[in-house]
Amino acid sequence: MDHDLEELRRVGGILNEAFVLLRSEEKRLAELQPGRGHDNSAGSPQQTLIGVGEMIDGLRRRMDGLALYVGFMTLGLEKQAARERAVLRYTPLSVPSGVNRMARPLGEDTVKAMHLLRELGTFFAGDFADEIDRTLAVPEATYPPADWDAYMKAPQREGAGNADVTP
Structure with a gap:
């Protein structure tokens, strides 16, 4: 097994917390803004709910993959475990990029969740x-951009091969 069970338990606990x-934050936001409205600009109630929802889905998928990996390894199903292991260390989809859609100031639960996930910086591949630090430091929502042409030409987009890009 590539990871000891204690490390996987720690990772699973952080992901779950x-x-x-984030589920609590989603509920709070939904109560503040009944219905999603029609404003699609960065930081709008609709985009904020989309951002938190995407991060919830990304964490759920990563927790499911972790559980499958541990289960397959425990059962001795090496081939199936290898498939799960191949993606286990990828960052959860839309985490932290879902924050780019969210209105500022970010809710307390969102900030707590990001700080918790930051503890997994050495578990997940990449930086x-x-x-997370860069995303939390941005003073306002940045996605979706008001000017798509400028967004697509921006220097950070040119080398973007990262699978964690909020669509």
Whole structure:
């Protein structure tokens, strides 16, 4: 097994705690803004709910993959475990990029969830902790952009091969 069970338990616990915090944030936001409205600009209530929802889905998928990996390894199903292991260390889809859609100031539960997930910076491939820091430092929602042409030409987009790009 590539990871010891204690490490996987720690990772699963952090993922689950962040998931619960984001679900709480989603509920709070939905109560503040009944219906999603029609404003699609960055930071709108609709985009904020989409952002938190995408992060919840990303965490759920990563927790499912972690559970499958541990289950397959425990059962001795090496081939199936290898498939799950191949994606286990990828960052959860839309985490932290879902924050780019969200209105500022971010809710307390969102910030807590991001700080918890930051602890997994060495577990996930890439610079996950730094991505979280950069995302939290941005003073306003940035996605979707008001000017798509400028967005597509921006220097950070040119080398973007990261699978964690909010569509």
